[in-house]
Amino acid sequence: MDLSDKMNSKRKGICEIITIGDELLIGQVVNTNASWMGEQLSLNGQHLQRITSVGDTKPDILDALREAVSRAEFVFITGGLGPTADDITKPVLCEFFGSQLVFNQEAFDQVKALFQRRGMEVSERNKTQAMLPSNCHPIKNENGTAPGMWFEHNNTTIISMPGVPFEMKAMFQNQVIPKVLSMVEHKTILHKTIMTNGIGESFLADNIKDWEQALPGNFKLAYLPQPGMVRLRLSGSGDHADELQHIMNKLVNSLIPLISEYVFGFDNASMEEVVGDLLKKSHKTVGTAESCTGGYLAHLFTSISGSSAYFKGSVIAYANEIKTNELNVNSSDIEQFGAVSKEVVEAMALGLKQKFDVDFALATSGIAGPDGGTTEKPVGTVWIALATPKGIISQKFQFGEHRGRNISRSALAALNMLRLTLRKF
Amino acid sequence: MDLSDKMNSKRKGICEIITIGDELLIGQVVNTNASWMGEQLSLNGQHLQRITSVGDTKPDILDALREAVSRAEFVFITGGLGPTADDITKPVLCEFFGSQLVFNQEAFDQVKALFQRRGMEVSERNKTQAMLPSNCHPIKNENGTAPGMWFEHNNTTIISMPGVPFEMKAMFQNQVIPKVLSMVEHKTILHKTIMTNGIGESFLADNIKDWEQALPGNFKLAYLPQPGMVRLRLSGSGDHADELQHIMNKLVNSLIPLISEYVFGFDNASMEEVVGDLLKKSHKTVGTAESCTGGYLAHLFTSISGSSAYFKGSVIAYANEIKTNELNVNSSDIEQFGAVSKEVVEAMALGLKQKFDVDFALATSGIAGPDGGTTEKPVGTVWIALATPKGIISQKFQFGEHRGRNISRSALAALNMLRLTLRKF
Numbered sequence: 001m002d003l004s005d006k007m008n009s010k011r012k013g014i015c016e017i018i019t020i021g022d023e024l025l026i027g028q029v030v031n032t033n034a035s036w037m038g039e040q041l042s043l044n045g046q047h048l049q050r051i052t053s054v055g056d057t058k059p060d061i062l063d064a065l066r067e068a069v070s071r072a073e074f075v076f077i078t079g080g081l082g083p084t085a086d087d088i089t090k091p092v093l094c095e096f097f098g099s100q101l102v103f104n105q106e107a108f109d110q111v112k113a114l115f116q117r118r119g120m121e122v123s124e125r126n127k128t129q130a131m132l133p134s135n136c137h138p139i140k141n142e143n144g145t146a147p148g149m150w151f152e153h154n155n156t157t158i159i160s161m162p163g164v165p166f167e168m169k170a171m172f173q174n175q176v177i178p179k180v181l182s183m184v185e186h187k188t189i190l191h192k193t194i195m196t197n198g199i200g201e202s203f204l205a206d207n208i209k210d211w212e213q214a215l216p217g218n219f220k221l222a223y224l225p226q227p228g229m230v231r232l233r234l235s236g237s238g239d240h241a242d243e244l245q246h247i248m249n250k251l252v253n254s255l256i257p258l259i260s261e262y263v264f265g266f267d268n269a270s271m272e273e274v275v276g277d278l279l280k281k282s283h284k285t286v287g288t289a290e291s292c293t294g295g296y297l298a299h300l301f302t303s304i305s306g307s308s309a310y311f312k313g314s315v316i317a318y319a320n321e322i323k324t325n326e327l328n329v330n331s332s333d334i335e336q337f338g339a340v341s342k343e344v345v346e347a348m349a350l351g352l353k354q355k356f357d358v359d360f361a362l363a364t365s366g367i368a369g370p371d372g373g374t375t376e377k378p379v380g381t382v383w384i385a386l387a388t389p390k391g392i393i394s395q396k397f398q399f400g401e402h403r404g405r406n407i408s409r410s411a412l413a414a415l416n417m418l419r420l421t422l423r424k425f
Numbered sequence: 426m427d428l429s430d431k432m433n434s435k436r437k438g439i440c441e442i443i444t445i446g447d448e449l450l451i452g453q454v455v456n457t458n459a460s461w462m463g464e465q466l467s468l469n470g471q472h473l474q475r476i477t478s479v480g481d482t483k484p485d486i487l488d489a490l491r492e493a494v495s496r497a498e499f500v501f502i503t504g505g506l507g508p509t510a511d512d513i514t515k516p517v518l519c520e521f522f523g524s525q526l527v528f529n530q531e532a533f534d535q536v537k538a539l540f541q542r543r544g545m546e547v548s549e550r551n552k553t554q555a556m557l558p559s560n561c562h563p564i565k566n567e568n569g570t571a572p573g574m575w576f577e578h579n580n581t582t583i584i585s586m587p588g589v590p591f592e593m594k595a596m597f598q599n600q601v602i603p604k605v606l607s608m609v610e611h612k613t614i615l616h617k618t619i620m621t622n623g624i625g626e627s628f629l630a631d632n633i634k635d636w637e638q639a640l641p642g643n644f645k646l647a648y649l650p651q652p653g654m655v656r657l658r659l660s661g662s663g664d665h666a667d668e669l670q671h672i673m674n675k676l677v678n679s680l681i682p683l684i685s686e687y688v689f690g691f692d693n694a695s696m697e698e699v700v701g702d703l704l705k706k707s708h709k710t711v712g713t714a715e716s717c718t719g720g721y722l723a724h725l726f727t728s729i730s731g732s733s734a735y736f737k738g739s740v741i742a743y744a745n746e747i748k749t750n751e752l753n754v755n756s757s758d759i760e761q762f763g764a765v766s767k768e769v770v771e772a773m774a775l776g777l778k779q780k781f782d783v784d785f786a787l788a789t790s791g792i793a794g795p796d797g798g799t800t801e802k803p804v805g806t807v808w809i810a811l812a813t814p815k816g817i818i819s820q821k822f823q824f825g826e827h828r829g830r831n832i833s834r835s836a837l838a839a840l841n842m843l844r845l846t847l848r849k850f
Contacts, residue, residue, distance in 0.1 A: 021647075022645075022660075023647060023649055024463070025467070025473045025474070025476065026463055026464060026466075026467035026616070026660075027460040027461060027462070027463035027464025027467060028460075028464070028618075028649065028656075028658065029460070029649065030455060030457055031456050031459070031460065031476075034456070035452040035453075035456065037452070038451055038452035039451060039452025039453070040452070042450075042452060048450045048451070049450070049479070049485060050450075050477065050478065050479055051449070051450065051456075051478040052475065052478075053459070053476040054474070054475050055474065056647070057474075060474060060475065064475070067492070087648075117826070118805075118823065118825060119823060123627060123628070123631065125627045125630065125631060126627060143827070145627070164650060166652070166827070166830070222453060288720075288741075290720075290723075293724075294726070294727025294732075294736075295715075295720035295721065295722070295724040295726075295727060295739060296720065296724040296727075297720070298715075298719055298720025298741045299718075299719055299720040299721040299724050299832075301720075302720060302721075302741075302743060302832075303719070303721075303829065305794070305795055305796065305828055306796070307719075307743075308744070311743050312743055312746075312747060313740065313743045313744055313747040314720060314739070314740070314741035315739070315740055315741075316713075316720065316723045316727075316738045316739035316740075317738050318732075318733055318737055318738045319737040319738055321737075322737055322738040322781060326738075326740075356747060368730075369730070370730055371730065371731070403728075404728065407724075407727075
């Protein structure tokens with residue numbers, strides 16, 4: 001872009017990211033920060049044109065910075081802001097801007113307040129975190145001791161943030177993005193995300209092929225698969241917000257009937273949130289009896305704040321003796337049908353429901369792998385049962401070979417079974 | 426580096442990576458290819474100095490290529506080699522080198538052989554995949570239809586590979602790395618990662634300040650914090666592998682005593698793996714009685730393959746009635762001391778130990794937040810107890826304000842309590 005473009009009062013939103021840290025170059029840490037920021041920028045209609053990763057090495061950081069500043073209107077930097085010796089971003093920024101590190105009272109007060117909330121003393125080393133380049137505006141770090149830094153330099157904005165993901169994310173979302181958006185040309189972008197479970201990406205695409213081909217030119221559909229679910233993100237851009245919203249609603253309303261049995265929620269609502277809301281609204285309680293999910297299903301329920309209103313508890317019955325002693329499963333059933341069977345998983349659900357006096361009890365039993373599979377019951381074979389006030393249902397699933405994904409897909413399938421049942425209560 | 430350096434017959438191993446694809450910039454795909462290649466290069470003693478990600482846009486790819494070639498001896502490119510219209514790497518490479526796409530019989534024979542193995546016909550679209558820049562040597566793709574390309578250009582080697590991870594990985598490991606190593610100076614690089622828990626980055630740095638300052642010039646320490654733990658990575662480089670390993674061992678041996686109470690493992694071992702190994706070796710069993718961790722602790726245990734050898738099960742006692750009915754906690758204790766108290770958490774652990782007949786029982790009770798805190802017991806207050814064959818221990822922790830992190834830090838602290846105890850058994 002020409003300098004004359006950059007001199008306009010409203011910018012176009014040309015962005016670059018520089019991530020700093022040897023750990024990114026030697027593969028010890030995957031660069032999830034960059035992809036997360038890229039997604040946020042894209043969702044907000046900004047154009048990320050490059051991501052550069054360099055090590056904790058002064059000349060490399062300086063080179064990357066000079067190049068990015070010559071091309072972009074906004075340069076987002078993460079990493080190298082910790083209180084330790086290998087974190088050199090701040091002195092390098094000073095060298096780049098020709099400024100000096102000075103004590104910043106505002107930043108220090110924020111660090112002190114964070115320590116006070118945690119009932120801890122501020123150390124000398126933390127005091128150095130309030131030493132900031134003299135030409136920066138500090139950005140508050142709600143979750144850590146390293147403040148962010150905002151620089152304006154020859155019509156480019158340079159924003160330096162910590163590399164710790166949850167610190168960076170809160171700062172980026174709450175403070176950086178709103179300010180960036182106020183500086184760029186206005187354009188309305190709308191997104192609607194439809195959460196689906198129980199159908200693969202290519203089958204989903206087949207189901208909605210005609211609908212997708214008829215999308216207006218200013219709308220775009222993205223398939224975002226992750227273990228056990230596919231998110232469909234519909235994005236539209238235009239000049240008139242109301243009109244855009246109207247078309248978005250129409251498009252979503254015509255999409256849902258095509259895939260209604262797979263849609264469990266919208267806009268990144270998790271399955272556990274959706275199910276939790278349904279339980280709360282119906283004033284029902286739930287508990288779990290878990291073998292192959294090993295506590296992960298209970299964890300999903302209890303990861304939701306306020307879940308104590310409906311989640312009472314679980315028995316994790318990893319050993320068969322726990323299944324018989326605690327859940328009243330017949331040991332003869334385990335011998336005859338195996339622990340991974342309709343008979344045993346239904347008995348687990350019924351046992352838990354009675355023992356914990358809950359309205360709904362979910363039970364899981366399967367072969368998570370990588371060992372323990374047989375020809376008849378290969379790794380990935382999972383039985384899930386749901387005991388309800390009206391009886392019991394159960395279903396067999398065949399997932400894949402990867403232990404972690406088998407556990408998470410089993411838990412999701414169990415939640416979905418409860419969701420489909422709750423819709424009828 | 427000077428051109429004279431690059432003219433030497435043996436190179437130093439200065440590498441850069443360029444990953445191509447819009448999906449990387451809008452956050453749809455996390456750049457695991459780059460971190461995997463970075464790890465492989467590092468393990469093989471090569472120096473990766475930069476990773477650049479650009480979109481499927483000709484000028485951006487050309488810029489990135491020109492810059493990388495001016496700095497590096499080896500440039501590894503992934504992505505943009507598929508048969509679809511948005512994959513433009515090959516024509517861009519032709520433009521860069523001033524060469525043309527020509528039909529390459531060797532590459533076509535390989536594609537044909539792959540299709541024959543899969544019992545499929547070669548399509549016209551696949552034939553275009555054998556059109557390669559005239560100045561390249563094709564690199565065989567064992568797992569797909571897009572061949573890799575090897576270019577020599579002004580003493581820099583440019584290697585273009587497909588973006589599909591398992592295609593790229595096989596090509597990189599089996600064909601690219603061996604050839605690269607034959608072209609570079611030999612140099613040994615060693616890494617050792619020390620895993621710590623229960624101490625923040627800045628306090629850790631204070632504890633090992635003198636040790637760190639006395640590190641030899643060819644050794645470097647990096648602090649890699651993540652929720653509940655800090656990894657310390659010590660890296661050294663030198664000409665003699667044996668000598669380097671000797672110094673590395675000495676440095677690690679002098680470091681450990683300074684922070685022994687916090688070190689739980691080495692080289693990216695997870696806490697649950699370390700604890701699982703200790704349980705397996707000592708032939709002991711474990712179970713959990715969880716309130717605030719809500720099943721997450723059980724999940725960490727059972728995420729390890731083979732955990733059924735030592736993990737028997739859990740009671741997730743989210744509701745107080747489960748604590749009294751299932752774990753034999755006195756309801757008067759809950760009334761008098763509150764559910765988050767030494768008395769209750771110890772009773773939970775003892776109740777579970779007896780009920781499940783395990784050697785060790787861990788119990789957690791805390792205020793995960795964001796609601797439920799009081800002045801006396803703010804959000805983040807967590808009691809953890811461990812019942813052992815020799816009695817019971819318990820400890821109070823004060824974590825932060827974030828629910829998810831309070832849960833994971835509680836589970837880590839519980840595992841660590843068990844680890845420290847198991848070392849004495």
